[in-house]
Amino acid sequence: MSATPAGPLPPGLARRRHLARLVLWWEAVWPALWPTLGVVGLFLILALGGVIQLLPPLLHAGVLAGFALAFGWAIRAAWPAFRSPHRDHAERRLERDSRLAHRPLAALRDRPAVQDPAALALWEAHRERSAAALRALALSWPKPGLARRDRRALRAGLLVALVAALVVARDDAGERLRRAFVPGFTMPAVAMAPVLRIEAWVTPPAYTGAAPIFLDPAGGAVVVPQGSRLQVSLSGGALDASPPELALDDTVVVFRVLDRGSFSIESVLTEGGRLAIRRDGREVVHWLLTVRADTPPAVAFDGTPARAQRGLATRIPWRVEDDWGVHSVQAEIRLTARPSAEPMVIELPLPAGLPRQARGAAQPDLSAHPWAGLDVTLRLVARDGADQEGVSEEATLTLPERSFSHPVAQALIAVRRALSLDPEARTPARAELDRITAAPESFEHDTATFLALRAARHRLVRDRRAGAVPEVQEILWEVALALEEGRADRTARALAAAREQLREAIEQAQRDNQVTDQERADLQRRIEELREAIRRHLEALAERLQRENAEALPFDPQQRLMDQRELDRRTRRMQESSREGRLDDTRRELAELEEMLRALEEGRSARNESPERQRQRQRGQQQMGAVQDMVRRQMDMLDRSHRRADNAERERAQARRTPPPGQRQPQPGQPQAGEQDERTRAEAQQDARTQRALRRALGELMQQYGDLTGEVPEQLGRADRAMSEAGDALREGRDPRDAQGRAIRALTEGSRQMAQQMQRQFGQQPGEGEEEGEGDDMAGNPEQGGQGQDQAQEQGPGRDPLGRRTREAPGAQDNGSDTRVPDEAEMLRTRRLQEELRRRGAERERLPAELDYIDRLLRRF
Numbered sequence: 001m002s003a004t005p006a007g008p009l010p011p012g013l014a015r016r017r018h019l020a021r022l023v024l025w026w027e028a029v030w031p032a033l034w035p036t037l038g039v040v041g042l043f044l045i046l047a048l049g050g051v052i053q054l055l056p057p058l059l060h061a062g063v064l065a066g067f068a069l070a071f072g073w074a075i076r077a078a079w080p081a082f083r084s085p086h087r088d089h090a091e092r093r094l095e096r097d098s099r100l101a102h103r104p105l106a107a108l109r110d111r112p113a114v115q116d117p118a119a120l121a122l123w124e125a126h127r128e129r130s131a132a133a134l135r136a137l138a139l140s141w142p143k144p145g146l147a148r149r150d151r152r153a154l155r156a157g158l159l160v161a162l163v164a165a166l167v168v169a170r171d172d173a174g175e176r177l178r179r180a181f182v183p184g185f186t187m188p189a190v191a192m193a194p195v196l197r198i199e200a201w202v203t204p205p206a207y208t209g210a211a212p213i214f215l216d217p218a219g220g221a222v223v224v225p226q227g228s229r230l231q232v233s234l235s236g237g238a239l240d241a242s243p244p245e246l247a248l249d250d251t252v253v254v255f256r257v258l259d260r261g262s263f264s265i266e267s268v269l270t271e272g273g274r275l276a277i278r279r280d281g282r283e284v285v286h287w288l289l290t291v292r293a294d295t296p297p298a299v300a301f302d303g304t305p306a307r308a309q310r311g312l313a314t315r316i317p318w319r320v321e322d323d324w325g326v327h328s329v330q331a332e333i334r335l336t337a338r339p340s341a342e343p344m345v346i347e348l349p350l351p352a353g354l355p356r357q358a359r360g361a362a363q364p365d366l367s368a369h370p371w372a373g374l375d376v377t378l379r380l381v382a383r384d385g386a387d388q389e390g391v392s393e394e395a396t397l398t399l400p401e402r403s404f405s406h407p408v409a410q411a412l413i414a415v416r417r418a419l420s421l422d423p424e425a426r427t428p429a430r431a432e433l434d435r436i437t438a439a440p441e442s443f444e445h446d447t448a449t450f451l452a453l454r455a456a457r458h459r460l461v462r463d464r465r466a467g468a469v470p471e472v473q474e475i476l477w478e479v480a481l482a483l484e485e486g487r488a489d490r491t492a493r494a495l496a497a498a499r500e501q502l503r504e505a506i507e508q509a510q511r512d513n514q515v516t517d518q519e520r521a522d523l524q525r526r527i528e529e530l531r532e533a534i535r536r537h538l539e540a541l542a543e544r545l546q547r548e549n550a551e552a553l554p555f556d557p558q559q560r561l562m563d564q565r566e567l568d569r570r571t572r573r574m575q576e577s578s579r580e581g582r583l584d585d586t587r588r589e590l591a592e593l594e595e596m597l598r599a600l601e602e603g604r605s606a607r608n609e610s611p612e613r614q615r616q617r618q619r620g621q622q623q624m625g626a627v628q629d630m631v632r633r634q635m636d637m638l639d640r641s642h643r644r645a646d647n648a649e650r651e652r653a654q655a656r657r658t659p660p661p662g663q664r665q666p667q668p669g670q671p672q673a674g675e676q677d678e679r680t681r682a683e684a685q686q687d688a689r690t691q692r693a694l695r696r697a698l699g700e701l702m703q704q705y706g707d708l709t710g711e712v713p714e715q716l717g718r719a720d721r722a723m724s725e726a727g728d729a730l731r732e733g734r735d736p737r738d739a740q741g742r743a744i745r746a747l748t749e750g751s752r753q754m755a756q757q758m759q760r761q762f763g764q765q766p767g768e769g770e771e772e773g774e775g776d777d778m779a780g781n782p783e784q785g786g787q788g789q790d791q792a793q794e795q796g797p798g799r800d801p802l803g804r805r806t807r808e809a810p811g812a813q814d815n816g817s818d819t820r821v822p823d824e825a826e827m828l829r830t831r832r833l834q835e836e837l838r839r840r841g842a843e844r845e846r847l848p849a850e851l852d853y854i855d856r857l858l859r860r861f
Contacts, residue, residue, distance in 0.1 A: 023093065023142045030142075031149060032078035039070045041158045047180030048165035048173055060183040196236040198277065198285060202269070203229045207385020208324040209354060221288040225324070227386070228269045228291075234277065234284075235262040242280060248289070249273040297322035297390035299329060299382035302359050305395050309710055312367035312400045318348060318360060320382045320390070325354025329382045331362070336375040336396065337421050344369065354385070366399050370420040370473045373401035373413075402484075408443045409480035411436055412453075416476045423469045426460045433457040443483060452479050491537040498533040499594060502526040506578075506587055515581045523578040523586070531571040534597075538567075616708060620758045623705050627716075627751045630694060630701075631744060631842060634723075637687050638740040644680055645735065681733065688730035695723040705754065713753035719746035744842035752835070834858070 046052045052063060169176055200215040205227045213224060234244055234255060246253045246265050255263035269291050276286035303317035320326050333344040348362045366372060376399055380392035404410050415429050433453055436442065443449045456475045459468055505526045509519045570593050577585035698720055706712045722743035729736035840846070841854040 027142050032080075034149075034155065036071065036074035036078055038155070038158060039067060039074055041162050043067050043180075044177075045158070045161050045165045047177050048162075048169040050176060052180045053176065057183045064181070064183070196234070196284070198232070198234050200230070200232040200287075203231065205386070207327075207354075210324075215287055217285060219285045219287055221290070223290040223292055224269060226270060226291050226293045230267045230269050230275075231264070232266075232277065233262070233264045234279075244277055244279040244284065247274075247276045247278055292323075294384070294386050294388065295323055296388040297326050297382040297384050299380045299390045300392045301380065301395055302361070305378055305397050307397075307400045308363050311365065312402060313363040313365045314397070314400060316346075316348070316362045316364070316378070316380075318362070318380055318392075319358070320380075321357040322382070322384045322390075323356070324385060325356050326350060326358065327354065327383050327385055329358075329380060332379050332381055333366075333371070333399075334377045335371055335420065336377050339377075344371070348380075367402045368477060369399065370416055370470065370477075372399045373417060374399060374420060404480060404484045406480075406483045406486075408436060408449075409483040412476045412480040412483075416473045416480075419469050419473055423466070426469075429472075430457055430460050433460075449479055449483065486540070491533065491540040495530075495533040495537045495597070498526070498530040499590070499597075502530050502590060503587075506583055506590070510583050515578075515583065520579060520581075524575060527571055527574050527578065531567065534567055534593075617758070619708055620705070620754070623701055623708070624751060624754050624758070626697075626701055627747055627754065628838070630698060631747045631751070631838065633690070633694060634740060634744050634747060635842060637690060637726075638737060638744065640683065640687060641735075641737045641740060644684065645737065647680070684730050684733065687736075688727050691723055691727040691730060691736075695720060695727065698723065709757050711757060713750045713757065715746045715750035715753055719743050719750055722746055741843075748839040748842045752839070 046063075052060060055063060166173060198217045200217070202213040202215065202222070202224045204210040204213070204225045208225055210225065213222060213228075215222060232246060232255075243257055243263055244255045246255065246267065248267075248271075253265060253267065255265045257263055269289065272289045272291040274286060275289045277284045297320055299318065299320040301317060302319040303315075305314065305316050307313070308315040316331055318329060318331075320329050329348040329350060331346040331348055333346070335341050344366075346362070346364050348360070351358055375396060377394050377396050379394045382390040384390075401413075404413055411432065415432050418425060419429055433456060437450055437453050437457070440446075440450055452475055456472045456479075459472055459475075463471075502523075505519070505523055509515050509523065512519065515523075570589055574586050574589045574593075577583070577589065698716065702712050702716050702720070705716075719742075722739050726736040726739035726743060728734075729739055837854055837858055841851060841858060
């Protein structure tokens with residue numbers, strides 16, 4: 001057979017043959033090249049480690065010659081491996097990796113020696129079978145077999161040593177290699193010394209939170225906190241030199257020896273000065289060190305501690321600052337009449353982290369403390385990370401106390417207060433408890449009260465521990481609280497809990513998007529519990545009125561008590577809507593019921609108010625009405641500004657369409673352009689005077705409101721600034737509409753803030769959804785205090801967006817069948833809806849159609 005190919009080879013065979021030759025070449029070169037690389041690696045390790053440089057010159061030259069001979073011998077031994085493998089070898093590698101038998105690649109290159117047709121057909125079939133076998137041609141990765149030659153893995157150790165030498169040499173690697181190739185016949189001895197390296201840094205104390213300070217090796221000035229730790233490392237230089245010294249002014253400390261040529265030292269810096277490193281009598285480097293002492297934190301009252309404007313809390317304003325951050329601030333309260341008593345400590349909340357400056361006002365409720373109603377001395381104590389203490393000046397105040405109307409409760413609180421002033425006065429306290437328990441009719445013959453008082457009495461007699469007195473005081477407080485609250489307050493708490501549970505059940509059902517039978521049964525049960533809680537609360541209120549000799553309440557449509565029929569009607573509606581899966585209607589009925597309960601509580605609070613408090617409430621309401629009047633007048637001026645701007649725009653458009661002045665004929669009865677401009681300017685000046693007067697009135701109102709409540713809403717101040725800008729724009733002939741719009745929005749928001757402050761000032765809780773920060777969603781969300789309830793009324797054919805029947809409704813008749821008398825909850829919502837409409841009407845950037853609709857709604861109201 002001939003070796004000449006008889007036909008085309010399979011595609012990709014040439015590429016795979018080339019890759020096989022590369023694999024064979026690498027498997028031959030890498031084991032042969034490894035001794036050469038080992039010689040080079042060993043030389044680099046010795047050179048970078050500084051070993052060769054330490055040899056005498058003759059020995060240094062001999063080592064270089066030995067490495068050169070070893071390198072040449074290794075290259076000569078590896079040279080035959082660099083020859084490229086033959087094609088036949090590559091094909092045999094492919095056949096072996098592909099597990100092909102009978103050498104199909106050689107069969108493809110051969111051809112038959114005879115031309116017999118039968119032999120040719122047989123040979124062609126053999127070639128096709130060989131070509132089919134080549135479809136699974138594969139090539140494995142190179143396998144140099146270096147592991148068989150280096151069974152102890154010396155190559156890995158050599159690589160690790162080379163990396164370590166590079167790390168040790170660092171920046172001196174180039175210089176060390178250069179010296180390794182040059183024997184030191186002519187090199188001076190001092191040049192053989194390693195380069196001197198200095199690393200110095202200061203670590204501030206952990207409480208500062210500051211990062212380490214690295215000192216410049218060339219010297220300089222640095223400021224560090226007191227108590228910082230100085231660390232200096234020195235290496236290199238002359239090997240036979242003495243250990244260096246660290247000098248701080250007149251204090252000298254010798255470095256600690258690590259090894260030959262390496263030294264270190266650590267020191268705590270408590271004072272500054274000239275810090276220097278000396279070696280062999282000469283100064284290597286120096287720094288001018290300034291140590292900043294850690295000052296104690298400064299803490300003070302940011303105002304006068306006093307009773308909070310709302311409730312029985314104690315307002316403690318404070319401010320604190322420290323150079324590195326404050327860790328804690330406490331308020332220490334001591335009893336003025338008994339300074340030796342253990343102080344009461346209150347932790348004041350700090351911002352997150354370690355603030356260097358902070359301020360705030362804590363409002364702890366200390367009305368239940370045994371010292372309530374007594375004079376106390378208050379001071380602030382701040383601590384920093386160094387456990388240094390800063391103390392403020394002392395302030396005196398009387399802790400707020402809860403007022404009790406029940407005679408027995410008043411007597412128990414008096415006993416409790418007497419024990420606070422003198423814990424050893426147990427005999428008078430015991431006698432007073434004996435007197436109270438001897439007349440059980442004074443506390444309605446309540447067995448629990450009697451047993452609690454007798455237990456407190458016997459504890460005062462038999463328990464001589466110092467801790468027995470605070471325990472007795474706690475018992476007296478609980479008894480007095482139970483007597484004072486009575487049934488009405490207990491039922492009020494139960495009613496609030498029932499309302500909250502029903503609200504949570506409704507929200508859970510709405511989140512599931514489908515009311516299950518179990519949730520429907522749970523809603524029915526919650527509604528029944530709410531109904532029973534309301535009934536018990538009304539009975540308790542009636543008992544309280546009877547106990548206070550109140551025959552009946554004066555009629556007030558805004559504050560009347562709910563009767564049983566009203567209760568049954570609303571709970572029946574809630575049950576029906578929950579049974580039918582109309583959770584929005586259930587929520588609406590619950591909101592209306594809460595409005596009526598809130599009106600009831602407000603009416604009861606108003607009846608219990610003192611005449612002076614009622615006068616203050618009336619003054620606040622008058623001032624809120626004055627703000628609403630300012631909003632109306634400001635809106636009138638904004639309308640006139642819009643009208644003047646529209647007229648000016650029409651005049652400019654008409655001027656562009658009319659001929660020049662010389663060709664224009666004046667129309668009879670039409671005002672000239674000069675007269676109209678003069679009239680516009682006069683109107684603007686009149687509005688400027690009105691704006692100035694309105695701003696003056698706002699300033700007086702802010703002063704009066706501040707005197708009344710002690711706090712002026714921030715939005716009123718913004719309204720004052722906007723009015724000032726609007727007045728300046730009117731006087732200068734500029735467009736005042738932007739400033740006037742901002743003034744209207746600020747007045748409206750200020751009125752809302754005034755209402756919330758009045759509610760807090762006079763003990764009224766704002767309704768749900770009336771918290772600060774709510775925006776336009778208040779009128780559309782049924783959860784927002786009921787203001788969206790009117791929009792949630794039944795809406796359908798023949799009704800406007802407020803649920804009222806229109807005249808165009810098909811089949812509408814004016815027979816009064818669709819009219820009902822609004823109750824007090826709806827009247828409350830009507831007032832809130834009016835306020836919301838006025839606020840939105842003041843936002844003149846809304847669409848004109850929307851503003852027109854709001855104006856028409858306000859005119860109907």
